[in-house]
C-alpha cells in the first residue's frame with residue numbers, strides 16, 4: 377500500500393512520524409510533496425520517505441492525504457483531479473470541506489475520507505475523527521483506521537459532527553496550551569522558576585486527562601475529589617466560576633464551530 381502526502385507541514389509530519397514509527401507502512405512506500413524544498417529535505421532525513429515537489433507524483437499513491445492549508449485545497453484538487461481513479465482513497469484534514477463540496481470539486485466519483493486530526497499526533501497522542509463517503513468500503517475504512525490509529529486514537533463520526541470535532545479536539549490543543557501557560561504564570565508569580573512551572577502545569581493536565589480516560593468517571597466527580605471542604609481547591613474553583621471560566625470555554629468553542637462551518 378502506497379501513501380502520498382500533499383503538503384509536508386506540521387500535520388503531514390505528525391502523521392508520517394506515527395505511521396513510520398508504528399511500522400504500519402514502510403518509509404519506502406510513502407511519498408510526500410511540498411511547494412518548497414526545505415520541508416521535504418527535513419522529512420526525507422527524518423523518516424527515509426520519498427519526496428518530490430510535484431504533487432501529481434504524490435497523487436499516484438493508493439491513499440492520498442491532502443495536508444495543505446484550507447485555502448490551498450481548491451488549487452491542489454484542481455491540479456490532481458484528472459489523474460485520480462476510483463480505486464484510490466483521498467483523505468482530507470481541513471475544516472469546513474464537506475464530502476459534498478469535495479465530490480463537487482473533484483467532479484467525478486472518488487473515494488473520500490474526511491478527517492479532523494490534531495497536533496498531539498506529533499507525540500502519537502492525536503485524536504482524529506473521520507467520516508467517509510459511500511464509495512469507501514468497510515475493508516478500506518479499516519485500512520484507513522489503522523493509519524489514523526498510528527498517531528493516536530481515532531473514531532468514526534457522522535459528518536454533521538465534524539465542525540464540533542474541529543472545536544473539541546482539532547483546535548482545542550491551543551486552548552489547553554493557553555491554560556498551561558496561564559497556570560505556569562501563576563506559579564511563576566508565586567516564585568517558581570518558569571521551566572519547572574511549565575513542567576508541573578503540563579504534567580497536571582496530562583494526569584487529569586488520563587484520569588478522565590482511564591477511570592471513565594465524570595469530570596465533575598473527579599473535580600469534586602480534589603475539592604476538600606473549606607480547602608484550597610474550592611477557593612480556586614469559586615474564582616473560576618465567578619470569572620466565567622466555563623462560559624468562556626463554551627463561547628470560544630461556539631466561535632470555533634461557527635468558523636469551521638463557514639470555511
Ligand SMILES: NC(=O)C1=CN([C@@H]2O[C@H](COP(=O)(O)OP(=O)(O)OC[C@H]3O[C@@H](n4cnc5c(N)ncnc54)[C@H](OP(=O)(O)O)[C@@H]3O)[C@@H](O)[C@H]2O)C=CC1
Pocket residue numbers: 382383384385386387388409410411412413415431443444445446448451452469470471492493494495546547
Ligand atoms: N495545525 C493544526 O493544529 C491542524 C491543522 N489541520 C489542517 O491541516 C492542514 C495543514 O495544516 P498544517 O500542517 O498546520 O499547515 P502547514 O503550513 O504546517 O503545512 C502546509 C504545507 O503545505 C505546503 N504547501 C503550500 N502550498 C502547497 C502546494 N500548492 N502544493 C504542495 N504543498 C503546498 C506548505 O509548503 P510551504 O512551506 O512551501 O508553503 C506547507 O509545508 C490544514 O488544512 C489545516 O486546517 C487540521 C487539524 C489540526
Ligand SMILES: O=C(O)[C@@H]1CCC=N1
Pocket residue numbers: 471542546547
Ligand atoms: O486553526 C485551524 O484552522 C486548524 C484546524 C484545526 C486546527 N487548526
